[in-house]
Amino acid sequence: MAALGDREILYIGIDGGGSKCRASILNSDNRVLGTGISGPANPLHGYAQTIDSIVRSATLALSDAGLPPQALGELVAGVGLAGVNMPSLYNEMDAWAHPFKQMFLTTDQHSACLGAHRGGDGAVIIAGTGSCGYAWVNGEARLLGGHGFPHGDKGSGAWMGMEAVKYLFLALDGLAEDSRLKDELLSALESTDAQQVFERIGGKSSSHYARLAVPVVEYAEAGDPVALAIVSDGASYINDLADKLFEMNAPRLSLIGGVAPRLKQWMAPHVVERVAEALDPPEFGCVYFARQCVAEAASGSAGAIEADGKALFG
Amino acid sequence: MAALGDREILYIGIDGGGSKCRASILNSDNRVLGTGISGPANPLHGYAQTIDSIVRSATLALSDAGLPPQALGELVAGVGLAGVNMPSLYNEMDAWAHPFKQMFLTTDQHSACLGAHRGGDGAVIIAGTGSCGYAWVNGEARLLGGHGFPHGDKGSGAWMGMEAVKYLFLALDGLAEDSRLKDELLSALESTDAQQVFERIGGKSSSHYARLAVPVVEYAEAGDPVALAIVSDGASYINDLADKLFEMNAPRLSLIGGVAPRLKQWMAPHVVERVAEALDPPEFGCVYFARQCVAEAASGSAGAIEADGKALFG
Known part of the structure; x- marks a missing residue:
């Protein structure tokens, strides 16, 4: 079994939604060391279940990577969650006494967008059960649609x-x-x-x-x-x-x-003709988000990504 | 205070829906002797509340007519209720050990239609919170729409x-x-x-x-x-x-x-150009329905109105 040395920081990307929560541990080359999938993680439908699913998916990813459960405390987590574009839910989740070394929280639209464009600027239209449009350009978010069923989410x-x-x-x-x-x-x-x-x-x-x-x-x-x-x-x-x-x-x-x-x-x-393939999945976007937050903290810049998430809400 | 003699049968029409229940006692000349209004009476939203609202509106109508509460057992009730076009709810309500001399149950669409056409054949389009069309012609019912919110009830x-x-x-x-x-x-x-x-x-x-x-x-x-x-x-x-x-x-x-x-x-x-004014309110339609049931029972004809309500469901 491998052990976490002090060679490099490992990031875990955790993408949580209404039906499941998916976690991937990446090394600095964006190679997936381990993946875990657990149940629903939408804080709108329950705080306790959300944090349980997050921890469960992360623990499974550690195990998949051949790392011990206590390594949780050495991971830097980027977490993209459905529901947290409601400020009250964002604040509730952000106040969680999480088990990670550090945790950076954003919306699932933001992490999907960062994943699709490998951390760069871009836009996504997400249409599955629901629908919305999201752009992240020059540190500014714009969310369109996503108002919910049955009064919104056209095209979903x-x-x-x-x-x-x-x-x-x-x-x-x-x-x-x-x-x-x-x-x-x-x-x-x-x-x-x-x-x-x-x-x-x-x-x-x-x-x-x-x-x-x-x-x-x-x-x-x-x-x-x-x-x-x-x-x-x-x-x-x-x-x-x-x-x-x-x-x-x-x-x-x-x-x-x-x-x-x-x-x-x-x-x-x-x-x-302007649609481009998504480059990476949302969990990767979660990791890119966490890395950006760490880099900005290191450079002393408050940057575009506010700690209280205000910039995320479009 | 007047007392019920054996001179004539008094009918009470009771129209129950999602927000209120309205009862009127009519004499044989269709003169209103008393009216009572109580709370919701839609068995889809609760059986206990429905029978409570029915009894309450009837008791208020008796009081309004200057009749004692125990006269309830001498009234022939026509009851038109929302929700009972679902056979399970019809059967549940029909099995109620009601306090009336007799009770005849039908849908609120049927009673509204009988009221609008003073007991004769005709059709109604009901559009308030919900919407539906209903026709009663030659003893046959036809219900159109009324499928509910938000998937139906267009125009409501x-x-x-x-x-x-x-x-x-x-x-x-x-x-x-x-x-x-x-x-x-x-x-x-x-x-x-x-x-x-x-x-x-x-x-x-x-x-x-x-x-x-x-x-x-x-x-x-x-x-x-x-x-x-x-x-x-x-x-x-x-x-x-x-x-x-x-x-x-x-x-x-x-x-x-x-x-x-x-x-x-x-x-x-x-x-x-073919729309005609409704002649009487739904409570009157409930009474017309009860009178028709009594007349058909007296003539020994099973008639168009089946005791199990099957003819009502269109």
Whole structure:
């Protein structure tokens, strides 16, 4: 078993969201020494579970790297979390008596953006269950969208699922045209009538709705007009996000999440041609963030990244 | 104080919904002898509260009529309730060991429709917090819409509020045009930015969203293009409901609820010219329903109104 010497500082990047928390320990060459995955880590849904998931993923990453659990106290952690663009949650998490040598906290959008552009300036559009746009340029953040389900997050999987369910109810009442999508949705919801559809999906969480995005995208790809109308409307919103992010002079734009890359085929050509692959995953972005914080502290500069996170909230 | 003799059967009509329960005792000439209003009576939100509200409104109506509380057991009750188009809730309520001489249970749509057409055939479009269409023709019910918030109930107050909030988030991100409606919505939500809007309304119930329908309709009446787009879309759905109800040969159509009459100005002329005033309120419809049940029982006919309510569910 290897032991942490005083040769180099090891960084751990921890990316936490509503469904899981992923940690990677990197050496100074950005080589992954170990990775750990644990449960949900969104402080909006529970502080205790969030810190438990963070510690658990970090301990698993240490074990994966062949390092002992007590090495936790020697790691410098960059933590990117969903939910902490709410200042109250940021402050709560930032006040945590964490077990690391140092911890630097930011939003999951910021860490995803830093990861996608290998620590450099750029923008991301994240569309999975939810959706948002984020740019980090010249030390300034801009967050667009991300207002939540069902009143926001257009173009996301949950939004597509909701649009599909709205259509399904109309079609079942004879108030919208029939389509193959209707039959597919009924089948996906194991339903034959509106009452059953209501019981399967009514009042359910965004992730339930997001599952219906799969048939919507597939049927759109097969040319179904109803599905096409939904994905086109979603793609048009993603175009609008992209145009706003370009206005900020973001040098690169990446599409992240399970849904965004699938929508590319319906997005505007001038947007698509400027989309660049994400270079590294969000955990790497967490490490880049922590390194920037350490470097700025060493240079004595308060820099763009305020300790109270104010610069992060766009 | 009057006492119930054996001269005539007194009927009580009880109309229960998500916010209140209203009871009226009618004599055989449909004269109101007494009225009582109590709290919520939607069994979807609680069985105990529902039966409590029913008994309370009935007791208040007895008192208003100058009759003693023990006269409850001499009243024939027609009860129209929200929620009981779900068979499980219908059966639960129907199995209640009620305090009346007899109780006949139906949906609030059915009682509203019978009230609007003084016991005759016809159709109603109900749009307040929620929305639906309902026709009762030749002993057959047809329910359209009414699938709930936020996936259904287009054209309702809650739907208009949701559309307004979606627009507001887009406008705050610079992704939709500014309008006077934006400022009005911010003021109604006592907010100045997206974070505050989210805290005021995000994840709130349909009735919170429905409150925003007031500025939407007012601004549409004043010509605001964003508000006009919302109400026009809602009115177009109401038109579609009306056309489907006309296909059922409903001899009359009435618009009921806080929102439906306000949308008339944006509805299609061929629909508007066929809209007729509701003749009586829903509590009267509850009494008409109970009388029909009693008459059919007396004639030995099972009739169109099944004891298990199956005919009601459209």
